[in-house]
Amino acid sequence: xxRYEKKFVKGNEAVAMAAIEAGVECYFGYPITxxxxxxxxxxxxxxxxxxxxxxxxxxxxAINMVLGASAAGMRAMTSSSGPGISLxxxxxxxxxxxxxxxxxxxxxxxxxGLGGIDASQADYHQATKGGGHxxxxxxxxxxxxxxxxxxxxxxxxxxxxQYRIPAMVLADSVLGQMKESIVPNQRPVAELPIKxxxxxxxxxAVQNVVKSLYLGDGEMEKFHWKMHARYQELADRDSRWEExxxxxxxxxxxxxxxxSRIARTAVDMARSEGFKVGLMRPVTLFPFPKKAYRELSAKxxxxxxxxxxxxxxxxxxxxSVFRDADVDFYGRPPGAGSxxxxxxxxxxxxxxxxxxxx
Amino acid sequence: xxxxxxxxxxxKDVQTHFCPGCHHGSFHRLxxxxxxxxxxxEQTIGCASVGxxxxxxxxxxxxxxxxxxxxxxxxxxxxxxxxxxxxxxxYQGDGDLAAIGTSEIIHAANxxxxxxxxxxxxxxxxxxxxxxxxxxxxxxxxxxSPEGRNVDNDGKPFKMAELLSNLDGVAFSxxxxxxxxxxVMQAKKAIKTAFRYQVENKGFAFIEALAACPTNWGMNPMAxxxxxxxxxxxxxxxxxxxxxxxx
Ligand SMILES: Cc1ncc(C[n+]2csc(CCOP(=O)(O)OP(=O)(O)O)c2C)c(N)n1
Ligand code: SF4
Ligand SMILES: [Mg+2]
Numbered sequence: 335x336x337r338y339e340k341k342f343v344k345g346n347e348a349v350a351m352a353a354i355e356a357g358v359e360c361y362f363g364y365p366i367t368x369x370x371x372x373x374x375x376x377x378x379x380x381x382x383x384x385x386x387x388x389x390x391x392x393x394x395x396a397i398n399m400v401l402g403a404s405a406a407g408m409r410a411m412t413s414s415s416g417p418g419i420s421l422x423x424x425x426x427x428x429x430x431x432x433x434x435x436x437x438x439x440x441x442x443x444x445x446x447g448l449g450g451i452d453a454s455q456a457d458y459h460q461a462t463k464g465g466g467h468x469x470x471x472x473x474x475x476x477x478x479x480x481x482x483x484x485x486x487x488x489x490x491x492x493x494x495x496q497y498r499i500p501a502m503v504l505a506d507s508v509l510g511q512m513k514e515s516i517v518p519n520q521r522p523v524a525e526l527p528i529k530x531x532x533x534x535x536x537x538x539a540v541q542n543v544v545k546s547l548y549l550g551d552g553e554m555e556k557f558h559w560k561m562h563a564r565y566q567e568l569a570d571r572d573s574r575w576e577e578x579x580x581x582x583x584x585x586x587x588x589x590x591x592x593x594s595r596i597a598r599t600a601v602d603m604a605r606s607e608g609f610k611v612g613l614m615r616p617v618t619l620f621p622f623p624k625k626a627y628r629e630l631s632a633k634x635x636x637x638x639x640x641x642x643x644x645x646x647x648x649x650x651x652x653x654s655v656f657r658d659a660d661v662d663f664y665g666r667p668p669g670a671g672s673x674x675x676x677x678x679x680x681x682x683x684x685x686x687x688x689x690x691x692x
Numbered sequence: 693x694x695x696x697x698x699x700x701x702x703x704k705d706v707q708t709h710f711c712p713g714c715h716h717g718s719f720h721r722l723x724x725x726x727x728x729x730x731x732x733x734e735q736t737i738g739c740a741s742v743g744x745x746x747x748x749x750x751x752x753x754x755x756x757x758x759x760x761x762x763x764x765x766x767x768x769x770x771x772x773x774x775x776x777x778x779x780x781x782x783y784q785g786d787g788d789l790a791a792i793g794t795s796e797i798i799h800a801a802n803x804x805x806x807x808x809x810x811x812x813x814x815x816x817x818x819x820x821x822x823x824x825x826x827x828x829x830x831x832x833x834x835x836x837s838p839e840g841r842n843v844d845n846d847g848k849p850f851k852m853a854e855l856l857s858n859l860d861g862v863a864f865s866x867x868x869x870x871x872x873x874x875x876v877m878q879a880k881k882a883i884k885t886a887f888r889y890q891v892e893n894k895g896f897a898f899i900e901a902l903a904a905c906p907t908n909w910g911m912n913p914m915a916x917x918x919x920x921x922x923x924x925x926x927x928x929x930x931x932x933x934x935x936x937x938x939x
Contacts, residue, residue, distance in 0.1 A: 360774055386773045390766065391799035398763040398796065402770020405757040406737070406778075410770065428760045533755035533771065535735040535778050543749040545740075545758035 340517050345483040345509040346371035348516055349413070349439055352487035354379055355521050358437075359408040360386040362399035364418060367451045368507035369441035372413040393418040397425030397438075404434040405544040407532030409491055413439035415507075416449050419457065419465070426500055427466030430561075431546025433531075435494035437487065438472075439503045441510040444668040453506040453592055454668030458646035461504050462620045469558065471565050473501035474619040475574075476590040480514035486617070492524045497568055499561075504619060506642070508592040508673070569621035576615045577630070579605065583612030585636040585686050587679075588627075588651055590616050597640050600679035611683055619647070624654040631655035636686055638662045640679060642672065662686055700724035702733040702753055709747065713913020715903035715920075716745055718870040719812055722880050723783070724752065726887040736779040737771050739764040741793075743785035744818040744905075762793025765800035768807045779890050781808040786827040787817040790850045797856070801896050804861030808886045808897045811852060814905040815924065822908030826850045829923060834908070849927065853900040857933035863895030865934040869902040871920040875930065882932065894936060902928055 343351070350372050353361070361380055363373040373389065380387045386403070390396035396412045403410035414422060419440045429436060440461060444454045464470045473493050475486040487503050494501035533542050548554040579601060580586055589597040594615040604611040614630060616623050631637070637659055639648040648663045655661060664682045666672040699705060702724035710717045727733045733754050740748035742761035749756035759767040764782035772780040789797050789811050800807065816834055817823040824837040827849045831840040841849075857865040864886055868879035879901065886897035902924050906916035 360770065362770065388769070388773065388803075391795050394763065395766040395769075395796055395799060398760060398766035399770035399773070401759070401763075402739070402757065402767035402772075403774040404770070405767070406771045406774035408774040410774075424760055425763070428758075432758065533737045533757050534775060535737060536733070536753070536755055538734045541749065541753060542755045543758075544756070545749065547746065547758060 338518055338520055340515055342513055342515045343480060344371055344511060344513050345480045345505060346441065346511070347375055348480045348484040349487045349503065350375035350379070351518055352484040353411055353437070354383065355518065356488045356491040357409055357521070358385065358411050358491070360400070360403040360410040362388050362390050362396040362410070362412050364390050364393045364396050364414065366415045366418045368443060368510045369413050369415050369439065371510070372439060393421035394424065397422040400436045401425055401429055401434060404429065404436045405432070405533050407529040407534060411437040411439070413441065415441045416443045416445045416457065419460070423466035426472065427468050427470065428546055429500050430464070430470035430472060431468060432544050433498040434500065434544065435498055436500050437490045437494060437503065438500060439487065439505065442504065442506040449668070450670060451507050452668060452670050453508040453642055453673060455506060455591060455593060455641050456643040456646065456668050457504070458619065458641070458643065461502055462622070470561065471499070471620050473497065473499050473568065474504050475501065476504050476617060476619050477509060478591050478594045478615065480509070480512065481516040483509055484516050484518060488519070488521055492526065493572060495526045496524070497564055499564065499568070504591070506592050565621065569624070572618065573621045573623040573625065574617035575623040575626050576617060578613040578615070580612035580614060580630055580634070582610050583634050584610040585638060585683060586612045586614050586630060586634050587638045587640060587683065588614040588616070589640040590619060590647060593640050593642055596674055596676055597679055599676035600683060603676060603680045604683045609683065609687060622650045622654065627651060627654035628656060631659040635659045638664060638683060638686055640664045640674070642666055642668050700728045702727040704751055704753055706751065708751055710744065711907040713904060713906040713916050714744070715814070715870055715901070716812060718876070719810065719901045719903065720751055722870070722883045723781070723810060725880060726884045727754070729884055730887060730891050732779045732887070732891065736781070737775070739768040739771065739780065739782040741782065741784040741788040742819070743788050745783050745785060745812065746819070748783055762788050762791070763796050764788070765793065765796040765805070765807070765809065769800050769803070769805050772805055772807050776806070779887070781810060783810045784812070785818065786811070786813040786815065786825045790826040790852055798859070801856050801898065802859050802861045804863070804896050806890055806893060806895055808890050809899065810883070811898065811900045812903045813852070813900055813928065814903040815849070816905055816908045818905045818908055822905070829927060851928060853898060853933050856898050861896055862898060862934055863936040864889050864897040866898070866932040867900040867902065867928055867930050869920055869925060869930055871904070871917050878930070900928070
């Protein structure tokens with residue numbers, strides 16, 4: 335069977351398969367549900383391909399091994415969930431300050447604290463606003479299918495190398511655990527910059543230093559403005575989103591990840607009853623596709639944001655749309671039994687048309 | 693005229709920021725001499741830590757990656773696994789390695805990472821102004837042990853070289869000092885051995901370097917140097933605790 339034939343796999347497996355296709359050279363992780371299929375798969379497959387797999391002593395150990403391997407010029411990756419992602423924040427901050435690429439997969443689970451393993455989107459802020467100290471952002475990609483778990487993992491490696499910004503695939507336990515058929519796409523041949531900054535031993539040439547400490551007068555400030563400009567360039571060139579039935583929409587529902595799948599069913603239910611409803615799904619959560627939201631809200635003034643939290647992405651939606659647009663929010667904070675049904679979402683959609691229905 | 697003494701080529705010709713009488717400079721020199729001896733500087737990657745030795749790259753002519761506080765052994769693991777043909781070492785203080793970084797050092801050692809670790813024990817957090825470290829001596833007054841380290845409250849100082857020597861993954865573990873010429877010669881030899889182990893791919897090598905921190909000890913350089921011999925060495929004995937070649 336060819337590598338690129340249709341397969342029926344779990345979301346987490348798709349991530350691991352994509353990482354291999356993307357040429358990941360080093361994986362460092364630590365067990366935590368609902369992402370452990372990723373290290374399990376890679377512990378089996380990566381060494382066969384000459385890559386490195388280490389089960390680290392902790393998520394702190396793992397992210398710092400990623401830091402080291404990335405500093406040495408390798409494609410390096412880690413994955414975790416909730417409590418583990420919190421532990422990685424120190425390393426992510428250092429990597430951001432050191433302009434090191436890497437891929438971090440976060441298969442979100444509940445929180446705060448230990449949390450259970452049901453789906454959650456309550457780590458949106460942690461992921462998109464720079465979860466560690468110092469003021470930085472990372473690339474955040476939000477798949478909503480097993481196919482996208484595959485495709486966006488591959489994209490994460492390329493974007494991260496291109497911009498020298500860590501990239502996160504922000505999934506959730508539904509996406510990690512569910513099975514769908516996918517076509518394992520071949521890695522697109524991207525023109526990527528050579529890593530002439532990596533520490534490989536000077537070989538007698540110039541010294542390379544990977545660091546985040548800038549003490550000279552104005553040096554740190556300059557670094558921040560440089561990164562700010564890079565984030566802007568990223569937003570201009572690589573913001574991604576998906577629109578569904580938005581052209582004539584009088585209400586646009588917006589949701590990311592697994593929630594967007596339920597929302598889409600609700601949109602179809604609404605359409606079949608004659609409501610002009612569309613769906614806007616951000617694929618990049620950082621950069622948030624602000625411009626696309628703004629443009630859509632020039633025409634459509636009714637919005638409904640749906641999240642598995644008490645409301646995080648809705649802040650970005652409200653900041654992006656025109657001020658005269660009305661943004662409703664419907665949230666189901668994470669927990670067993672909190673995944674909304676399409677009927678539930680349809681009811682909320684209808685509620686937004688109340689004034690028109692009299 | 694025959695030249696009998698020179699600056700190691702692996703060191704840059706610059707002034708350091710170290711305080712007068714600080715032993716970090718001496719250990720930098722011994723590490724550089726070891727790199728010169730094996731001609732490995734161009735293949736070497738240093739993993740700096742957080743502490744007074746954070747500026748490794750400013751003094752060594754080698755590639756350097758800065759690590760978060762305590763994490764250098766994990767960073768070095770990543771570098772070495774990525775580039776097994778290179779020489780990789782960490783240079784860490786006692787707060788860095790024996791407090792916040794215990795998990796990383798113990799596991800890197802236990803995995804038998806083929807790296808060299810230079811652990812500079814000056815019984816205090818130098819960079820942050822002389823607070824109590826896990827290696828602070830019983831009764832030693834620091835800015836966070838104003839009555840002296842109370843072992844009932846804080847436990848006794850860690851003896852890292854002995855502790856690590858108990859792990860099967862450790863190939864070489866020694867404690868050295870530079871408080872007198874004899875000890876300098878022994879330190880030089882041990883540090884060379886620790887790098888030779890890596891050159892010969894023999895496994896994890898650990899050097900605990902007893903060091904003076906005159907500034908935070910509130911001593912002049914001479915008195916601080918003497919304290920190493922009078923107070924530290926009796927508690928932290930010098931010697932080789934593990935040498936795989938002799939097993
Ligand atoms: C996570 C974190 N906690 C605390 C600090 C502050 N800090 C900087 S250096 C240092 C200790 C340095 O002491 P040591 O490792 O003994 O090195 P020395 O300066 O004595 O050589 C600390 C606690 C930090 N940078 N990061
Ligand atoms: S504070 Fe102590 S360790 Fe730091 S440079 Fe000064 S003497 Fe050396
Ligand atoms: Mg110290």
